[in-house]
């Protein structure tokens with residue numbers, strides 16, 4: 001089974017993704033559920049074009065990059081453990097060197 | 100690297116106690132609506148309450164610091180980034196007739212076009228167009244000024260060997276920035292030039308104040324990196340609501356009305372209001388966090404914020420407690436030749452009754468030691484025999500504060516030239532006639 005997810009990279013994060021801000025992707029997840037932790041691994045292997053350390057730190061996003069799920073702060077949704085639903089819009093906004 | 104498949108999922112799940120995904124927490128303010136943002140460790144806010152909270156913080160900081168008087172004109176310094184974009188929207192809302200307590204000043208926007216120092220970045224023109232569109236949409240009068248116009252502030256020309264018959268100001272500013280040896284010095288120099296230009300240009304265009312978009316998050320980074328850069332003496336001016344009389348010789352004051360909100364709050368505000376931003380790559384973009392003091396400090400602060408959400412407030416409230424320093428008449432035999440630093444315009448921190456024990460004197464001492472070890476050839480080889488310019492450069496040092504002197508030591512050729520000319524200018528303009536006379540004798 002595949003899951004359709006809308007990914008947005010803003011605030012400069014798009015520079016690591018070929019300058020493309022909006023991506024609609026289809027992720028094969030089998031029978032299991034997909035959480036953000038797994039999504040990050042998928043992004044790392046399939047979407048990220050360069051400099052992993054500028055997007056991720058360890059298993060999570062680099063501090064300074066904010067994550068919203070359908071415009072809601074991911075800290076309210078369990079962060080990495082949030083289980084993604086069909087057509088969820090997940091936004092990564094870099095606030096590093098913003099001004 | 101970490102595993103995310105199999106058993107690890109269970110472990111991760113068990114780490115997050117009470118939140119079931121999707122269920123959503125209630126707002127702590129109204130206890131009714133579903134929260135959309137977490138502020139601090141426990142502040143869950145719904146859309147409505149967050150909106151009130153955010154606008155209130157902006158208005159409260161304006162109220163606590165009544166610097167802008169009714170009818171005055173304020174220029175918002177726009178960078179394309181989220182902070183200044185949010186500021187424009189806040190001011191726009193505050194000026195509209197629907198506002199609860201209408202703001203009573205007039206506003207405009209100033210955008211500093213830094214493209215001449217990034218000649219190799221593609222799509223710069225498109226981005227400038229995007230910015231122009233955003234400014235038109237705002238409905239405010241707007242001004243695009245080029246960074247190289249900072250050379251007009253002090254009417255400075257520098258010589259560069261470009262191979263071309265004439266050297267444009269844009270080539271000069273490119274040379275000035277890029278002849279700094281470290282990213283730390285480049286970032287610091289650029290920041291000072293930007294402030295200088297904003298203050299000067301805003302005044303020329305008839306504005307009484309400049310609004311900067313610096314949030315508490317940004318200020319926490321600035322406070323810590325300024326301390327690391329030896330700028331502790333100027334902390335109040337560099338990070339307070341107002342920079343006071345710092346720029347009075349060249350223009351108006353710079354204000355920071357967003358200093359009570361975090362960058363996270365700004366991003367949420369922009370998301371809710373669909374505020375558009377334009378990202379301009381800068382010197383720090385795609386650089387590792389070890390590339391400069393500022394970048395390293397930023398990583399440090401953001402790393403802390405991730406674990407301890409009240410980091411920003413803790414750091415920046417400390418700076419609230421620091422009072423600005425008024426110029427203290429020092430001993431006549433101090434090494435400083437001006438009251439104010441010719442680059443950052445801060446009060447000189449190098450006046451001390453015993454100048455031999457000052458940090459600036461230490462800087463000289465360690466430099467002397469280095470030169471002694473390397474032989475005296477270092478300085479003369481860099482200057483290529485231009486003795487007059489060597490002399491000129493040595494005069495610069497008396498008009499720079501400790502931190503700017505450290506920056507100056509990380510520059511060469513064009514940047515050194517610029518700083519030297521700035522110094523001569525500031526000494527000439529200086530109100531200390533005595534020193535002026537003294538220097539004229541030497542010149």
Ligand SMILES: [Zn+2]
Pocket residue numbers: 126127128129130131132144145146147148149
């Ligand atoms: Zn509420």
Ligand SMILES: [Zn+2]
Pocket residue numbers: 440441442443444445499500501502503504
């Ligand atoms: Zn200085």
